[in-house]
Amino acid sequence: MFRERLKKLRLEAGLTQKEIAEQFGIKQPTYAQWESGRTKPKGETLEKFASFFNVSTDYLLGNSEIRNPEENINLDDFELLYRNTSKGLSDGEKKQLEIDLKKFLIERQKLINERKNKNQ
Template sequence: MFPQRLKSLRLAKKLTQQNMADLLGITRQGYGKYESGQSEPDNETLQKFADFFDVSVDYLLGRTNHLNTQTDDEKEMKEFFNNPELNLFFKEMKESPEEQLEELREIWEVIKKRNKK
């Protein structure tokens, strides 16, 4: 199942085996073995394929027929939390006393009400 799905995803992006090999930093022959079923990728490489093609590892392995198991909300949340500025903000929040967190909640409510007007 994996070899067929890998080839199908590659062709859908109009990429050659050499393109994929270059992206992975391996030889074309090495990549070709994945598509022919002569070799199986390690977990790290499997995740690289899933990330590159924006599909789940389960899809690549044939455990599901859904390309991506993440909902739009989950994708949006992932993008939100991958923002380094927000990560710093949330790290600081986590270490803040409860009084400051409550004050922040109150300020946020004021901002939300202001934007509704």
């Protein structure tokens, strides 16, 4: 799944293998091996690809269908939860609540997607 996603993202970006290799300071044959599935990059390189393409490493590896979980948070749900629970909190406590709610919503979405994938 990784190799397919990597190639798809590269093509969507309108880049050649050579251009991607140059962007990451690697040789084109090394990149080609990753895209062909002969080898896989190390974790640090996966993180760089995820950041470059604005996707999660879970998406890159085929563990999720969500490209970037933070972009898929339902803001209506988030705002409602935040408003109902932030009254009377300090600015620091409100910031921590925001972080915690985002994490919760991301994990919730992952569980929903896992269930969906199991049922297919």
